[in-house]
Amino acid sequence: MYVLKDKEIVFVFTGPTGAGRKTIAEMAGATIHMKQVLSYTTREPRPNEAEGRDYHFVDPDAFAAAERNGEFVEVVDIDGVRYGVKHADIEAALRQYGCIYLVLNRYGAEILKDAYGDKVKRFFIYASPDTIVERLKNRGDSEDRIRRYLSHYEEELAYKSECEHAYENIDSSHTIYDVAKTLESYLQRGLLDLD
Ligand SMILES: Nc1nc2c(ncn2[C@@H]2O[C@H](COP(=O)(O)OP(=O)(O)O)[C@@H](O)[C@H]2O)c(=O)[nH]1
Numbered sequence: 001m002y003v004l005k006d007k008e009i010v011f012v013f014t015g016p017t018g019a020g021r022k023t024i025a026e027m028a029g030a031t032i033h034m035k036q037v038l039s040y041t042t043r044e045p046r047p048n049e050a051e052g053r054d055y056h057f058v059d060p061d062a063f064a065a066a067e068r069n070g071e072f073v074e075v076v077d078i079d080g081v082r083y084g085v086k087h088a089d090i091e092a093a094l095r096q097y098g099c100i101y102l103v104l105n106r107y108g109a110e111i112l113k114d115a116y117g118d119k120v121k122r123f124f125i126y127a128s129p130d131t132i133v134e135r136l137k138n139r140g141d142s143e144d145r146i147r148r149y150l151s152h153y154e155e156e157l158a159y160k161s162e163c164e165h166a167y168e169n170i171d172s173s174h175t176i177y178d179v180a181k182t183l184e185s186y187l188q189r190g191l192l193d194l195d
Pocket residue numbers: 016017018039040043074075076078083084085103104105106107108109
């Protein structure tokens with residue numbers, strides 16, 4: 001297992017799907033030049049998604065081969081789809097950027113915490129179920145997909161108290177500001193003048 005160097009740090013954004021983890025992580029991450037480490041998934045890309053931007057989209061055989069090869073830090077099955085993050089991607093991004101972020105469900109967050117310990121800071125982003133439904137409807141997600149996401153809501157919400165930081169994402173600009181401020185407090189890079 002790769003041992004993180006002094007200044008290396010891993011931020012994990014977690015919480016119920018649809019709460020805005022990806023949106024907040026991308027926006028707050030851009031302000032402090034963090035690099036996202038993407039997961040591999042066996043699901044099909046959605047119309048607005050691109051290989052190498054949202055996920056690495058791979059077929060189930062390629063995923064299984066990489067798994068047999070021990071390439072994944074963790075692998076999760078969610079509603080029949082496989083997701084995983086690779087050791088090599090984390091290590092390469094840490095070497096190049098020093099700090100990285102990932103968007104994972106609670107099981108992925110927990111495994112990274114176990115693997116890298118204190119160097120992992122978990123940001124729990126949440127919103128009420130009604131808010132999530134409204135946002136996903138606005139985005140055009142199907143009723144079926146919204147139902148599947150919400151079926152994991154309570155399970156994911158219960159992870160809030162385990163995380164180092166938690167933010168209710170009501171107004172995104174406020175959440176981005178608060179998250180960026182906390183990220184900066186870890187990095188002490190002086191890239192942000194938030195006060
Ligand atoms: N544990 C784990 N969870 C992941 C990984 N990649 C994605 N996820 C989570 O899997 C869940 C399902 O993702 P999906 O339905 O594809 O929707 P998405 O949130 O739009 O990508 C989301 O909570 C993701 O954050 C991974 O590599 N490991």
